[in-house]
Amino acid sequence: MSYYHRHVFFCVNQREPGTLCCNNFGAQAMRDYAKERVKALKLDSKNKRIRINNAGCLDRCNEGPVIVVYPEDVWYTYVDKEDIDEIIEEHLKNGRVVERLRI
């Protein structure tokens, strides 16, 4: 069994102004929102074992903002909190990949 049932990495990289990067799309705020939601839903509990993490540049800048869910290796982009809510509810909680946000 994997240490974390689902381990989610948000690219929160900030590059120089004028350069494409995930944090131009508010990635850090979205990661913070996701972490709060996962905690509120108790998905970070010992039996659920969902972990939300910051990460440096994941090198998919042109497709950003991006997150990756391991160990499943499912990659997503997102626009707003509704997208994050859907990923949390559908994928992290219920194990159903959100195809419309997949990259």
Add this chain to the structure above:
Amino acid sequence: MSYYHRHVFFCVNQREPGTLCCNNFGAQAMRDYAKERVKALKLDSKNKRIRINNAGCLDRCNEGPVIVVYPEDVWYTYVDKEDIDEIIEEHLKNGRVVERLRI
């Protein structure tokens, strides 16, 4: 096939002085070293697809410094560059888990 053949996250979290965290053990410098070595060995090439990343706190502070290799979900601790070299050579390059460093 996974996007990255092996995606390695170094916890580089820095907590307040006196608090246990991976960067007390020079995690950022070790991550930078690992990234340089992987590049020098061309393991970051398109056909090898090994990626070294920074990450925030991975929440295994008592076992730190820690890294995790996905999608395999293999966790390691390390002490020095020799340990990092062994993980790169044995695991990242040749696919053999380094049991003595596994946590």
